[in-house]
Amino acid sequence: MATSNKLMTMFMSLIFLIHIPYFASSDLRTGFYSNTCPKAESIVRNVMKKALIREPRSVASIMRFQFHDCFVNGCDASMLLDDTPTMLGEKLALSNINSLRSFEVIDEVKEALEKACPGIVSCADIIIMASRDAVALTGGPFWKVRLGRLDSLIANQEDSNNIMPSPRANASALINLFQKYNLSVKDLVALSGSHSIGKARCFSIMFRLYNQSGTGKPDPAIDPDYRRELNKLCPLDVDQNVTGNLDATPVVFDNQYFKDLVGGRGFLNSDQTLFTFPETKEFVKLYSMNQSEFFKAFAEGMLKMGDLKSDKLGEVRRNCRVVNHRHSHLLLETLNREGSYM
Template identity: 45%
Template sequence: MRTSSFIACIALVVLCSTLANAQLSSTFYDTTCPKALSTVKAAVKAAVANEKRMGASLLRLHFHDCFVNGCDGSILLDDSSSLTGEKTARPNANSVRGFDVVDTIKSNVEAVCSGVVSCADIVAIAARDSVVELGGPSWTVQLGRRDSKTASLSGANNNIPAPTSSLSALISSFSNQGLSTKDMIALSGAHTIGQARCTNFRTHIYNETNINSAYATSVKANCPSAGGDNNLSPLDVQTPTAFDNKYYANLQSQKGLLHSDQELFNGGSADSQVTTYSNNQNTFFSDFAAAMVNMGNINPLTGSSGEVRKNCRKPN
């Protein structure tokens, strides 16, 4: 009897594990909101056409959301008398953007099916559609996330890797979220689009040696040694608004804008994977798509957990 009870317990654990992994589904809205994906896609297409940088901003929103208590839409919550949000955290303040676009998408989706599609899922879909709009790979977004009723300022301050991170710190930060080193290097390729603020790379261009001197000089023109903290420079100096593999070629030439970027190609364990991606864009695209699915699976709220917010900026 003891043996059979033990086997039954093991079977139950396996079943629960399987159910946990199957909580999200690519067909989640097929019957409840069949126009959900096309509605999000149209809004993202319009937003990126209006400002190409917005594609990078929407992709970054998903990353900064998932790294704080999972992909639960918590980054979208505004501060209120009863809630301290994540927007004022060091990695997000004066930096994370795209909230108005998410509001527009939410409004458009609500018009076709009210109270069905979560803000967390909208962020995940918008990230994929943004990459596609800028020439990158597509992937099947797993859906069914629900929205958090709370946020974590401390989680945002502590869990999102800093632009000053070492390679070991990057590996550890991603590992803490259940992501592999391979995932980390592939996801870093998101920096093939977007811009960074001077305050986040000033030390790298003025005080560090693992940077191309001519490149450093060119970036200094828009990032003085003092002041101009919010001046922007492209993360990919070659093709800043095209999603491609040039980011990795830049690293090989010591043209990584952030310290954390150049750490991926600095005589360490990540060098070979950077070289692979630099030589083969298809491999990068395939690995990036797989890593985005993995990232989107970080601790989602499903079933009866959380809620589907009516307004992405505040709990119901």
């Protein structure tokens, strides 16, 4: 009798789920919203312009959302989900906590899009558009983005912890990571140019200044004059949330980042190592001398990274911080655990 009741409950649940808008991801293409929300891209750009005026650093933060989202189970906006009593989200993952910020800008974009086209534009696509606009609005290249992603139903803090690199990472580790996603050494170096704008915390460089590789000494790759600047910014007793510029022109997207690496003035270890490692050094030199080549390679890399797909079911969230159907989502997970009923 208990088994019969369970089967009936599962059957009714399945009938209910038929009406829930969960879909598999579709093919990505330019102009995806041309009919359903023709002003989508201009709406995103207008909100990003306002964010840039209000706080220039915010657009640098948004630009890096694409990397932090797409490398963890595909470009599905999982990183935007808040924690729930049953799920640890990615916002507090090791590489994100006290680092990723400006989530409120994405909220503003989503609110504007929901007013214009309710339930149409995914949060995952917002990340892709907003990242592109962050680059273009600060002087970098503009490219046509491929859209049509869906938003994940879950986030995974453990996956983020296991995948995302540390600021202590060296070029060899970064090359291996990018290769797992079919991204080349060229892509790695070009995409590292996202650090052309923005800031990073003293926390990320204390070991470089005072105990590189456990030697009790500073990183010998740092230019001596630059090291003295960093010592003043980040003394041993500093509040490690103090921030420093990632390159000499932190509000302009240009190739100064690569010029700084050539001069031993890279802020992060994961940046400077690109110039001290043979496989990546030639690309750093090329981009330091040719901004057009950097811009071209950066746009190509962002498009390739944006093609990383999730293989899970998704939806178009009405609020980027939460899934649309919490109860239905929990039910779906229950059904999956039961095995053959799905």
